[in-house]
Amino acid sequence: MDVRSPLASFGLFAALLMGGGCSPSEEQKQTSLEERTAKFEQSLDTIQDPRLKDAVADLGGSLLLLERARVKLSTKPIETEYGEDSLALLKHYPTPQALVDTYINGLFVLRKASHSDYLTDLQPVFPFSFNMPDQFPFPHGLEWQSVTLSNNKIIPFQPEWSETDPGIQLSPTSSNLTNPDDLTVTYPFIEGIETENKSQPQPVTLKGKIEVIAPRKVFTFDLSKKDVGRKRTEENVTVTLLTLEKNYAEIELTNSAPLAPDVGEESPNPLLVQAQDTTGQFLSRSGSINENAAQLAFYEKQLAEMQKQKAWSDAFEKQLEDEQKAFEHKQSSHYTKVYFNGQIDNVQVSVLDFSQATVTRKDLELPIRRFEKNSLEKTVQSLPMPVTVYDDQMPDWLKDATLSEDQLKNSVSVNQSVEDASAARIEFDHPFTFNDDLLGNSRNGGDAPITFFTADDAGKRGEPIELPTEAFEVDPGRGTITYDLNLFPENPAFVVGSIPLFLANIEKGTLNAGQLPKGLELQGNALIVDQKLFPSDSWRFFAKDASGNYLKEILAVSHRAEEYGTELFDVHYFYGQPTTLETYQRTDLNTVEYGFEVKLDKPEAAPVAKP
Template sequence: MDLRLPLGCLGLSVALLVSGCSPKDKQQHTSLEEKTAQFEKTLDTLQDPKLKDAVADLGGSLLLLERARLRLRDKPIETEYSDDALALLKHYPSPQALADTYINGLFVLRKTSSSDYLTDLQPIFPFSFNYPTEFPFPHALEWQSVTLSNKQVIPFQPEWSETDPGIQLSPSSANMTNPDDLTLTYPYVEGMEVDPKKQPQPLTLHGKVEVIAPRKVVTFNLTRQDVGKLQSNNNISLTLVSLDKNSAEIELNTNPTQTPQVGDTPLNPLIVQAKDSTGQFLSRAGAINENAAQIAFYQQQLDEMLEQKSWSDAFGKKLDDEQKAFEAKQTSHYTRVYFNGMVDKLEISVMDFSAATVNRKELDLPVRQFDNSTSQDVQPLPMPVVVYDDQAASYLKDAHLDAEKLKKSVVISQSVDDASAAHIEFDHPKTFNDELLGSPRAPTDSPVTFFAEDEQGKRGEPLELPTEAFEVNPLEGSITYDLNLFPETPAYAVGSMPLFLAEIQKDTLDAHQLPTGLELKGNALIVDQKRFPSEAWRFYAKDDSGNYLKEILATSHSDKPDSPPVYDVHYFYGQPTRLESYQRTALNTVEYGFEVKLDKPQAGPVE
């Protein structure tokens, strides 16, 4: 029995929360802290370990739920935008087509390793799994083994064992950016030289995948005028219970019965999105998926536990039966979603699992290697699926960034924690324009003058300083200064910091009439680096739909090791029919004038 399961959905909500509360609710938060302290005292009185664990799990979840509710409710409303969570689905004719694309677009790369005893394997997924543009359907992937070049089969194990003397296949524990990566670990013998080329190499990765595709996805577009009104579409109906400034409360009144093929898999059919008055999607701050009746039931079960002196299998079965009976009576699915911004309209999508398709497939994926190399051969990477890049259009808008917009985006930060290396930094959100800056040269002069503070607290006289008192790094956008070399503590810094702005020319090319230096071989674009050096050129591909194709990966090919690339190869999910080229034709310097009121260092200890 796992009583944490009903409240398990809180993990995402809590991860997205911020701490703190408004003064008016201080009493409620204080009361929660008192409840927490009392609960911990109660736990200490329990002697039976199993009972104590069960009480800790359920009681802790209920306290976590209450803390999440308060923090979400009191979170300041700060606008933050996001992408359409259903953008993926809109490119495919049916949910099943999207599921097929996920399954058939999966392949495995072998990555270069700095160790002779390790080989890293990276599963490449056709879709991102970062919320909110993650793959929207329930899915599971399980690795089973890898076949080596000597026909040896190495089973997958959930963690690397220090005592296992053989070859091991386990998750890459050190890789936080790609948590799905695997590592093939060869035995290490102290003092023995190993030729990595003679070790058996991974050829095929085996596993199984499961994707549950709903029969259809129904979307309701609602506003405040729809609060309390029943919305219906065939066998799906829901009610917008409330719509506040930054949150919406929804009840899916008649959740279609899940197809028997799905079994007991818990499915969340609701995808709730919000737009503000600009028409852009707001990012989610978190969600509470338990209504008052559910919380009361879990509290009742907790009270029953606290009446026990010890845990027994009979008591555990009684709780299980009560939980199943309660869940069987639930005819609705509830959620309250909080957003980062003021809600104007809602887009509520419901996945109909009443006739879902459960797709299961055994995977035997060849291990591919696409390292940068000296080979002149272009290795093919055929893909049976088409995947679009929904972020490309927004990203490319900033190719023609104007100087005023660049200056307005600058964020100034400073630190005086280290008196000998106090610094001011000028930063701005990175855009496509930054990608084509190349290697700008530092301007000969980036003036800055430090000023003292006058009696009124305003800018006083300029300070006379030795040249070693400060240093300006225009390429890094930073000023470092040594307060120990100042005659008095500076109050203001005034000057000019250079920003760099590329002039970019955009052209559209027909894939069947490419200029010399560009060549398409299937889904691979070959780019001659002498004619189109990557420092000054970028290429994006589209197919006949007019959408940008997602790039799978890119490789560089050189004549010999450590020499500049002769050509680059870009692989796409789909067949390009048009290319967009972006060329940096000039690099301009934009002077950003500033007056910064400087932070004062903390006073040192009094001797």
């Protein structure tokens, strides 16, 4: 029995919580929680039976983790942070099954570049990319089975690399936490070989199997403060907004139809909740709690029963399982309390109705493709793609093609570091935008005049400080000032000056895919760009299909001449067939002077003023 299963999601939202200072009330709760944790750990020491001890530790530890998460979430400062519309992809496909088919049929495998004699990495590429916790919204599973090599030898998948296995192995890439689906083909290590061993049989095909469960339908409810306490019903689904506060919402869902038999014991989460602020942008989530008071009381009751036992037994295990099944059978609703980073104006609740379900199972036999970021090949490699996927973040990215001087200046943030008195640092930073992407490599940092000042008796800006040239250094291109306090005759309190910011003039155009000018060519879903006529330093291209939506780019390859390393042409591959191209060209580059007066942070041990 795995008593952790009802609480398995705790680790997910706990890992997303931000650290920070504690308010007095939080400190009190934290102290109480630490005391309870200490008492719980002491009680574990008194349990002799190892199975019983593990079960108590798992369930009790999960409950304590939930309480710790609840404290963190409820006291976290409300700081606005925007995310993506994680449900946008649901709006592009007529049925949930169409989304599933796109997900499965758009999967392919890349061989990643490697300089190792005995490691070859394989990267499964999915048509949809998700950031935790916004995973693919339907229950799904993917199992890799084997890789076929160029000598027709089949290497079975194994869950971890074995140091004692002398043969070729296929296992997960243990060092890559950002792409947990990546795999590695490991060859036996040969002492003394330092370059790529081309005599080794190469991976050709990756085999596996995938299963996805699609709901009957997805219902979406847009709710605001006026909907608190009201039941909203669509067919067999009813949603109630229990609470809507500044940064969290509590929601209850009931489905009058039973769960489809095909879903089995998956128990998928049917509630997907997003929030927007008054700007209409989606707020990122800071965490969620999916257990209501009745559920928590039940788990605490089971924990108390465990703690009364002297030893674990099969009969007691069955008792707990029966109690859990009976309790879950009585549960007629789903509950969630979702916290967001920012002040909520409205919430969007999507309900996955699994009263009917379609289970798609498919055996995968995927050819392993190789696309180098920089290629010396003179021919264009095809990458046929049977699915269409849109990029819903593109309009927000491209809006900064018309970035104004004031918008650029207002986005600047000033950060200081005075930990090292000999290398104190001021950084002028701003979010990277599409305008920055088109600045090119030819910009000149220019001058950045600055003056350091003392403070007067009132703490205001005082007299300028005369300094040797080696006392500070300005890097206008990077927007940084580095100064050595040991070379200052007296402590600086302010710095005044200006640094250059850069703003591109960008001209937008539209081209019909059937009437492209010389230097642009479409071969299926691949756009070929002649770098002599449309250099990537100053041009960008984005594709749309007949729907008017931006197509998601799969990858890009830059083809270069081997003898000079100069670019010949770039190739951009898309999920779908482009019908129009949007072009963006940098026609000019402007320097914007950012004037500033910064009050300087004091180092912990300020240098003694010299006479």
